[in-house]
Amino acid sequence: MIGKKRKSLNVSELSPTSKFFVYGILVLIALVWTIPTLGLLITSIRLPDDASNSGWWTVFTGNTNFTLQNYVAVLGTGGGEASNTAGTINLNQAIVNTIIMAVPSTVIPIFLAAIAAYAFAWMTFPGRKILFMILVALLVVPLQMSLIPILRDYRVLGLNGTFLGVWLANTGFGLPLATYLLYNYIVTLPREVFESAVIDGASHPVMFTKLVVPLSVPAFASFAIFQFLWVWNGVLIPLVFLGDKQNVTVLPQRILNMIGIYGANWTLLTAGAFVSMAIPMAVFIGFQRYFVRGMLAGSVKG
Amino acid sequence: MVKANSSPVAPSKTPVMLGLIAALVVTLFVYYQVFLFLREGTANPWIIFIVSLLWGIGGIWLLFVLVTSIVDLLPGKYRQGIMPWVFATPALALVFYYLLIPTFRTFWLSLLDSDSIKFVGLQNYVYAFTSPAMLESFKNNLIWIIFGGGLSVVLGLLIAALSDRTRPSFEVSVKTLVFLPMAISMVGAAVIWKLVYQYAPAGANQIGLLNSIGGVFGADPVAFMIARGINTYLLVVILIWMQTGFALVVFAAAIKGLPSELLEAARIDGATELESFFKITIPYIQVTIISVTTTIVISTLKVFDIVFGMTGGNFGTQVIANEQYTQMFRSFNYGRGAAVAIVLLIAVLPVVYFNVRDFGKEAKGF
Numbered sequence: 001m002i003g004k005k006r007k008s009l010n011v012s013e014l015s016p017t018s019k020f021f022v023y024g025i026l027v028l029i030a031l032v033w034t035i036p037t038l039g040l041l042i043t044s045i046r047l048p049d050d051a052s053n054s055g056w057w058t059v060f061t062g063n064t065n066f067t068l069q070n071y072v073a074v075l076g077t078g079g080g081e082a083s084n085t086a087g088t089i090n091l092n093q094a095i096v097n098t099i100i101m102a103v104p105s106t107v108i109p110i111f112l113a114a115i116a117a118y119a120f121a122w123m124t125f126p127g128r129k130i131l132f133m134i135l136v137a138l139l140v141v142p143l144q145m146s147l148i149p150i151l152r153d154y155r156v157l158g159l160n161g162t163f164l165g166v167w168l169a170n171t172g173f174g175l176p177l178a179t180y181l182l183y184n185y186i187v188t189l190p191r192e193v194f195e196s197a198v199i200d201g202a203s204h205p206v207m208f209t210k211l212v213v214p215l216s217v218p219a220f221a222s223f224a225i226f227q228f229l230w231v232w233n234g235v236l237i238p239l240v241f242l243g244d245k246q247n248v249t250v251l252p253q254r255i256l257n258m259i260g261i262y263g264a265n266w267t268l269l270t271a272g273a274f275v276s277m278a279i280p281m282a283v284f285i286g287f288q289r290y291f292v293r294g295m296l297a298g299s300v301k302g
Numbered sequence: 303m304v305k306a307n308s309s310p311v312a313p314s315k316t317p318v319m320l321g322l323i324a325a326l327v328v329t330l331f332v333y334y335q336v337f338l339f340l341r342e343g344t345a346n347p348w349i350i351f352i353v354s355l356l357w358g359i360g361g362i363w364l365l366f367v368l369v370t371s372i373v374d375l376l377p378g379k380y381r382q383g384i385m386p387w388v389f390a391t392p393a394l395a396l397v398f399y400y401l402l403i404p405t406f407r408t409f410w411l412s413l414l415d416s417d418s419i420k421f422v423g424l425q426n427y428v429y430a431f432t433s434p435a436m437l438e439s440f441k442n443n444l445i446w447i448i449f450g451g452g453l454s455v456v457l458g459l460l461i462a463a464l465s466d467r468t469r470p471s472f473e474v475s476v477k478t479l480v481f482l483p484m485a486i487s488m489v490g491a492a493v494i495w496k497l498v499y500q501y502a503p504a505g506a507n508q509i510g511l512l513n514s515i516g517g518v519f520g521a522d523p524v525a526f527m528i529a530r531g532i533n534t535y536l537l538v539v540i541l542i543w544m545q546t547g548f549a550l551v552v553f554a555a556a557i558k559g560l561p562s563e564l565l566e567a568a569r570i571d572g573a574t575e576l577e578s579f580f581k582i583t584i585p586y587i588q589v590t591i592i593s594v595t596t597t598i599v600i601s602t603l604k605v606f607d608i609v610f611g612m613t614g615g616n617f618g619t620q621v622i623a624n625e626q627y628t629q630m631f632r633s634f635n636y637g638r639g640a641a642v643a644i645v646l647l648i649a650v651l652p653v654v655y656f657n658v659r660d661f662g663k664e665a666k667g668f
Contacts, residue, residue: 014467018575022464023472029461030479033543037483039511040494055509056497100351108358115366116393125386131394137654138401142604144626144643146404148411148636157341164340167354172400175393204385205370233487235607240631252489256611259493266497266509273493277486284485288478295548296555 044070044270051266070271089268091254091275098232098250098276100163101242105170105231110220112171113178114186118208120179121187122194132183138176146173147240154241161243169241174227181226181294185219186212222294225287232280251276315375322375326368333361362392405647412640416633426641436642439622442534443603446621450538450545451602455595457542458549463579465550466557477554481547488544488607495540496612501525530618537619540608545601549594556587596653603649622646 014022042056045066054063076090119125120132150169151160159165189212197207231237235252242248249257255269255276262268284291336357343350366388373384415422430436461480465473483491500510504523508514513523526536560583568578584591606623609615615624622645630639 022467026461026464026468026472026476029457030476033480033483033546035511036494036498036543037486039497043497052509054507055511055514057511057514096347100347100354103351104354104358107355108362111359111362111366112393112396115389119386119389123386123389125383125390128386131390133658134402135394135397136657138397139657140600140650140653141401141405142623142643142646142650143401144604144623144646145408146400147626147643148630148640149404149407150400159341162341162343163350163354164337164343167358168396169400172396175397176401179393179397203370203374204389205367205374208389229485233485233490235487235489235610236627239627252487252607255487255489255493259489259496259611263496269493270497273490277490280485280487281482284482285478288481292551292555296552 040270040273043266044274046070046267048265048267051270052264070267071275074268074272074275089254089258089272091251091272093247094249094251094254095275095279097248098279101166101170101238101250102228102231104163104167105174106224106228108167109171109174109178109227110223113175113182113223114213114216114220115208116175116179117182117186118204118212120183121189122207123204135176135179139180143173143237147236151240160241161245161248163242163248166237166241169237170227170231173237174230178223178227181223182216182219185216189215218290218293221287221290225283225291226294228283229280229291319372319375322368322372326365326372329361329364329368333357333365336361408640408643411636412644413637415637416635418636422637426637427644429638430641430645435620435625435628436622436645438618439620439625442619442621443605445534446538446541446602446605447599449535450541450605451595451598453538453542454545454598455549455591457546458594459553459591461546461550462553462557463583466554477547477550480550483544484547486544488540489611491540491544492608492611495536495543496527499526499536501527527613528617533613533617534619537608537612540612541602541605545598549598552590552594553587556590557583560586596656600650600653604646622649 039056042059043051045068046056046059047065047067048070050063050065059066074089074091076092120128120135154160154165159168193211194207197211202210233252235256238250238253242250242253244253244257255272258269258272262272336353339345340350340354340357345353369388370385373381373388376384411418412426413421413423415425461476465476468476486494497509498511499513500508501513501523502508502510508517508523510526512526516523524532527533564582564586565578568582573581604623605621606627609619609621609624610627613619615621615628622642626639626642626646629635629642
């Protein structure tokens with residue numbers, strides 16, 4: 001998954017007893033970490049009565065009645081008894097809303113951050129250092145600081161409850177990290193590349209588009225994964241800026257509502273939760289390499 | 303008066319310049335119209351989606367190309383002076399508007415009453431530092447940071463050190479499984495762990511894993527989420543479950559960077575595994591440990607979703623970020639909400655200071 005593996009130290013140097021303990025502890029940890037999610041997944045494919053009367057682990061001792069009805073019910077794609085009791089959960093709409101919220105919120109900051117990072121890395125202008133320091137300082141400022149003033153502006157500007165407002169907010173809140181990550185990457189590009197381009201008479205816009213953008217694609221990918229997961233999974237910003245109108249609510253909000261309304265209806269709740277987790281998990285597993293690289297660039301300052 | 307031939311634009315470039323400026327004006331107009339269309343938001347969601355991507359990527363790109371082309375036509379000294387701002391201003395403007403300026407505005411709101419009309423001085427801070435809800439939040443946030451942050455770091459380090467000694471395929475599997483919860487939303491995690499902590503009265507079938515395990519050992523079932531004293535710790539477990547993977551992966555990368563000569567030298571000197579871990583590995587990756595700890599402490603300080611989804615901050619589990627949300631959107635007391643937000647800011651100020659201080663290295667631009 002990460003980096004090169006050192007050659008010299010391997011398990012053969014451990015005594016059989018230590019080896020047993022090392023592997024034993026790690027297997028135990030991996031089980032503890034996996035079992036809660038496994039419970040969710042199994043519950044989501046059980047019959048409602050089974051799930052509310054017996055633990056999910058009883059499926060391993062013969063209680064094996066599985067169904068996909070719960071997913072049909074939460075996605076609102078079919079009839080049947082389950083969907084009648086569930087009313088109109090219809091997470092389809094919420095999935096569409098979440099995609100509409102998350103993709104522009106991920107893509108828009110990348111270009112803005114890239115040009116700013118290029119300026120901080122390779123251009124000279126007065127106030128460069130102090131402005132970058134402000135950006136670094138804002139990396140850790142809690143976004144709770146912004147909620148009240150921005151919400152008031154949004155009410156005046158008519159942006160409250162619109163996707164546009166959320167895209168812009170996610171862009172604003174994501175830009176410090178985006179600029180910082182891309183700066184760390186762009187500043188390490190070899191100086192000679194830029195020097196020879198300057199000698200050839202290339203201007204900054206040309207160097208940016210012809211040199212920096214093609215070389216920075218891995219860094220863009222790292223940030224994109226980060227931002228996508230953060231936007232997709234976050235609940236505070238949609239709660240504050242999108243509100244609870246059915247036509248704009250996103251998955252985490254809907255799952256929160258389901259916890260309140262269907263708290264005892266475990267099969268629907270777990271199926272809904274799994275629907276909300278499926279896309280970020282797929283993105284995460286598919287692009288794990290980029291995610292890890294971005295994480296290391298962000299937190300292991302060298 | 304300035305003579306014609308010393309005007310910033312050479313005569314031959316003037317028509318091009320005028321053309322570009324005209325194009326820029328048209329683009330800005332269209333850009334604004336699209337803004338209004340998106341704000342309206344009544345069209346088919348997918349059309350809005352496509353338009354937003356064109357607007358957010360194509361539109362910004364077009365503006366960037368037009369403005370840089372105009373600046374490129376200016377004589378050297380103007381170009382040198384203006385070009386960096388064309389690059390840096392859009393991001394800076396958004397960050398200033400969404401984060402920097404609101405910090406000052408929130409501070410001002412924290413000195414006003416609940417409707418932000420009357421000046422009330424420090425009254426909201428009296429609430430923020432002495433009210434029962436906030437004192438409970440302080441105590442709980444401290445538990446989150448010490449127990450949650452501490453255990454995430456320690457477990458991450460332990461798993462990283464142990465898995466470094468296993469077969470690569472095994473190591474990758476363990477790391478992936480522990481890392482995976484990072485992709486799950488805190489709301490999703492809340493559902494997962496509600497199932498683990500689920501309670502049924504004694505005698506009924508326990509469908510919650512924890513009460514069921516307790517039952518095997520003869521313990522009475524506990525309604526964990528309303529059990530004051532232990533419920534906060536059980537919420538913290540969820541955070542540890544989510545964050546340990548982050549610490550693990552960063553530590554594992556740092557441990558891989560450890561020069562093997564160091565460890566071999568220690569072994570030749572007769573150091574045990576534990577000794578070389580504490581005397582070589584830990585000091586060597588110290589900077590990484592500090593930076594991971596800082597990151598985890600900050601995100602732990604702001605914890606909101608887990609508490610909001612599991613207990614709503616009731617039964618003695620309130621935390622600062624949820625109290626702020628409660629003041630803002632349940633009580634509509636903007637003064638108190640702002641003061642509570644400022645408390646969060648004060649808590650991260652030391653980190654802001656160290657971050658900025660450590661930012662010393664500076665590369666030369668062109």
